Amino acid sequence: MTQTSPPPTAYTETPRSRCEFYRRECSLPTVIDPDTGRITMKAGFVGAVMMPTELAQRVKTALDVRGVAPLPIIGHPAPECGHSW
Template sequence: MTRASQPTTAYAETPRSRCEFYRRECSLPTVIEPDTGRITMKTGFVGAVMMPTELARRVKTTLEMRGVAPLPIIGHPRAGVWTFLVRSDIRPIGDPAVVPQLWRARVVVIREGDIALPSPVPDALMARTWVSPAISKFRPSGAVVLECARACLPEQWTE
C-alpha cells in the first residue's frame, strides 16, 4: 500500500489566484504590483469610505440591520481603520458644515487612487485583512455608507 501523496502547491491560494477571484467573482479591477506582490485596484468604478474602527463597527451593524449586505470591508489593524468598498455614487458634499464634521471624525472618501486589498501571502505587519470579505459583485452605495456614518457620529460631532 502506498502513502497518499501530499497536496500539491497547485491548489494553494496565491496572490495570482486571489487576484483572479477578485476580478471574476467580485468585479474588482485588481492587479498584482510587480515590485511588491501586493494586490491593488484603481478606484473609479469602485470607491471607498475609510473611517476609524469604532465608528465603522456601528456603521456595519446599522447597515446589516437595514439588510445591506454583504459588506466588503478591509480592516487595517495597525492604523485602527476600516475601509468599506462601495459604489462610486458619492456626490461632492454641498453643505459646508458637513466637511469639517467628517474631517473631525476621520471619515475619508476615496474617489481616486489605488486601494490595496488583502492578499493570501502572510503579512508580517498585519497591514490589511478582511473584516467582511468581498465575495460577490455587490457593493453598497457609497452615499448610503457615508449617510450612515454621519448618523452614527457622536452627538457633539454633529453640531
C-alpha cells in the same frame, strides 16, 4: 447514491489566484504590483470598497497612522465578497 459537486475554488492559494477571484467573482479591477507582488486596485474606478470588518478596521488604522485624509471604509461581516449581499 447522490453525487455532490466539489466545493467552489476559494482562490486563496497565491496572490495571483486571489487576484483572479477578485476580478471574476467580485468584478474588481485588481492587478498584481510587479515590484511588491501585492494585489492592487486603482481607486478611480470605484466609489468605495466593501471588505470584511476585521480588514476594514486594520485599513482604517493604517490610514490614520499615515495621516491620510478621511476616506470611506465600509466593513461587512460576510467572509467573502458577493456571496451574501
